[in-house]
Amino acid sequence: MRLLIRQLWDKFFTGSAVVSILLMVLALVLILGPMLARGGSAVFFRGTVEFRKMQLALFNRGDVEEITAESAEVAKSRKVIFDTLNHFRRGIETEHLIDRARKIYRDYGDQLRQQNTPSEQYILLRSQAKKIRNKLCDAYESVDKNQALEDLGWVIQQQDNTNFKGTLLEELFTHAREYKKVVQSIDLTRREQYAESLNEVQTILRELFGPLPGEPTPSLALFQYGATRWDLAQKYLHRLLWKEEWVQTTPNQPLVRKEFERKTLFTGTELESIFDEVQNNLSAMLKPSRTFYWQYFIDDHPPGYYFGGVGPEIVGTLLITLISMLVAIPLGIISAAYLIECAGENIIVRVIRTCINTLAGVPSIVFGLFGLAFFVLYVLPRFHLSPKECILTASLTLALLVLPVIIRASEEAIRSVPRTYKEASLALGAGRFRTFVTVTLPAAAPGILTGIILSVSRAAGETAPILFTGAVAFAEIPRSLLKQTPALSIGSYVIATSDNVGMNLPHKQYGMVMTLIVLILCLNILAIWIRSRTSKKLHGY
């Protein structure tokens, strides 16, 4: 082959090798980047006054006076909108108005009886009041503007009747005057339409600001507070200002999403102004400020799982990992010690090594099956415990999973201790056991520690073995070893695929997986650092 082609081929090969490494690094950055960044928004974000209120109420965090002062300020700036809303509602929610009119009529009747009016006058006044009430209710219910104005005019005329001066009935007249103003500004035929759109606007306002003033406190925590984060608030604001519609632009093609201003649904009414009002003054109404919510990592789930942090998951993961390490570390180090110090080259040792390698190669889901069949259904009944999945079974399954990793790492660490250490100790008269415990093991300790840290990170990240041997998503911190526990890995799986709350709050989803990744990355970086330090000591590079 010509020299040039050979050299080109050489360059090409080197280039493709470099490209493959770059691809891997790129893949790492692409995978970790978005998840860590979006997860970080669960801890660093701009929180609103609603967030601070929620923290005070659910977690007792924050200065009560400050928050009350803030709430008062915010209520003042929101008052404008709510007043407009209420005023508009009066024209639309007529059932409420009719009920009120009836109540006034009944109260008037009571008042007359209390004043001991003679029965003839009583009947007369009451029948007149009834007529007024009925006309008013007709005006409320009618869709014909002119008819309504006529009825209202008649009612208002009645107020000149001296019999009714100073009585409760005057309220009816005030209402009639108010309603006249409403009728003059609203297109009554579109009342149904207004009602539906008004409902939508009210729902979004509830999402933004919490329950509207005058409404009873809802029983679920998720409805008790408005938008707790500024980015969520922006999302709701966009939904308030723009309504989406799917229109068919070309026949036989999927519909296309179009947005139009919600303002246009309320043209000519007083509600039109609140859209601009909300848009311009949102920051005064919500008071966003930079929040560093580091308590995310230790907060419990309050009921409803809408707020709160990943505290239970972290505790669950640490518990399971700790217990499995307690079982696996002694077994692993002792096995490694035996294999290096005492084992000969006979067939039994070959079988043992094969088994350790097999254990390393078993798929994680088969470990889960084994944990279920053995620990849950076979071992627990032997101890007269009910065959329920619990932390104990999950930890034991994980212990089996990490055992080969610890054995291999310990073996490598013990083997890499220079022979001179051991020979020097033996020459000074120490027995073999003493040599191992006082000389070899401490020298191999950094390597063993690295192995332990790596297996901790492996155990913390495994999901399949604990999926049906003891872990559940969204539970409380377990109070005994015989209960099930939440864990970061299974929580990430459930919140990524099948959780209702998570779907609407992406920062919760990414937050949980970010916690898991950060935990594991820290452990691994620690292990790498320890290894590089001891590598210098033992090998010189």
Added chain:
Amino acid sequence: MSCKKDPIGYMAHFNTKNPIPKVKAAEFTQPLLLTPSEDWKGYLSNSAGRIFLFAITFVSVIAVLLIFIFIIREATEFLTGNNLKEFFTSTGWYPTHNPPEFGILAIMAGTGYVTLVALLLAVPLGILAAVYLSDIAPFKLRQIVKPIIEILAAIPSVAYGFFAVLVFSPWLEVNLDITKGTNALNAGIILALMALPTIISVAEDSLSAVGREIREAAYGLGSTRAETLIKVVIPEAHSGIIAAVILGMMRAIGETMVVLMAAGMSSQIPSPWWDLADGVRPMTATIAQEMGETPKGSLHYQALFAIGFFLLLFTFGLNMLSEHFLARVRKRKRG
């Protein structure tokens, strides 16, 4: 009595009439190593210690045996009682239908599809990266790249699955105009990323184990670096590379969470057979999805154990194969 023929006085030892009196040596009247009968305490503690250590080490053997026993126990109940031929050749997996139908052909094909895609992507990339690390990279760069590969290996599978279903799948649907973002292609690419670190580390080990002499001989004959690597070093390290590929395959077959979230969960063989953008349902995902809800001891439960049994058999076989190749590498390293 020494004389000319016997300057040392050697023959005195054979003088039976006047033997040389035995002189006591300074301290050691007994040999240093005590026999068991003389030091029974030390012997017992030594043996007991060794037996204790052996017993602890034997736990791993017991664990493997138990795993096999318990899984085979549940699986054979199913396999002996039912139509094996239907089990292996039918593609319909309807365990809760009336009557239930258990056919794992589609499920095994699912595992095959994702593993194939993963290997097709991971093996070339992995070998190239291993070559880069062992031959081309300067030392400092190696110190940086190795930790990056370790981090890639340490990321938990749930995080990969999370990425696959929430970030990668919508991207596939929008940019590549694929109907369903969770499919064999998606799962295969992510599995390739997970198998890469395994392949790279084992292959790099075996490439480094090829001695310098072979490389130097090739360079001395005038080959470029690419030719040395392709024609000399890689064939020389072929057993290690095959072991690396097998280990990567084992990782891809045994992975659960990524395929559970991203492979599409349709128990079918994609039609047409080359359509990778269709959902599949590998064995591990079937077990993980259905195990939590099956009543213990039912036929469905035993069928899932049967799937687990075949998974175990398969990975066990692959493990033995990789051990064989790794042993050859170790032999080369030693001598």
Added chain:
Amino acid sequence: MKKLMLLCIVPTLILSSHAFSAQPSGSLQLQGSTTVGPIGDAFAEAFKKMYPDVSITVSKTGSGDGAASLVDGRCDIAMMSRFMKPKEFKQATTGDNAFLPVAHVIAMDGVCVIVHPSNPINELTSEQVRNIYTGKIKNWSELGGPDSTIVPISRDTSSGTYETFENLVMNKEKMAGHVEYVNSNPQAHARVKFTKGAVGYVGLGFVDNKVKALKIDGVTPNQSTISSGKYPVSRPLFLFTKNYPKLGSLVHEFCTFYLKEKGQEIIESKGFVPVTNY
């Protein structure tokens, strides 16, 4: 090195000691359907306010698992979106710990067929839905929509929603191989939300403005058509207990919470149909 280990161990011990503190008074374990799950969660939240010492765990793994765990004794209340099968009944009433399962209907629900909002189709007949899931219809153009492949999404086989769908729509026919199985209502909702050509079925409480519920046989699924039974795929939602719970016990309170006004408000806020009108 020692300091490092101490630094790692001490926080773990502190955190885990939190786990082994005092026992709560009264605990309730619910397990079962992902459809009834949100109601269970919401009731648990309301109970937490009324009885702060009670701990209630709600585990959403599917109706079949709920029944199995009630029989095994692993939970106190099973949430199910279908009635118990004869096999499950038999398992409950025979054996050492035999009991009679008692069903409490806490809400009504309709299984809505949902598609992506960009899909121009607004209604289908049950026959057409059946043909989609058995694989006879593969493309939206056959139903009058755009030319794209249908991606049918179904619940897994232990789900009560799946059972209802199978009985009332599928007429017990087998689903095609290319149907994708998901494990829960929110997952089915998410798949349809993200995939343009998808069709799936979820409970009424999971229909929001990100997906579009279709009219089935000309009837729109909403509160009135479901409570009157006009919507063809409506079903009651159950809470199953072991025998009738003792009057005044925690289980009894939980199972009769739906009769109180607060319970009705919660059920309605979650999007289901209350059994009564308060």
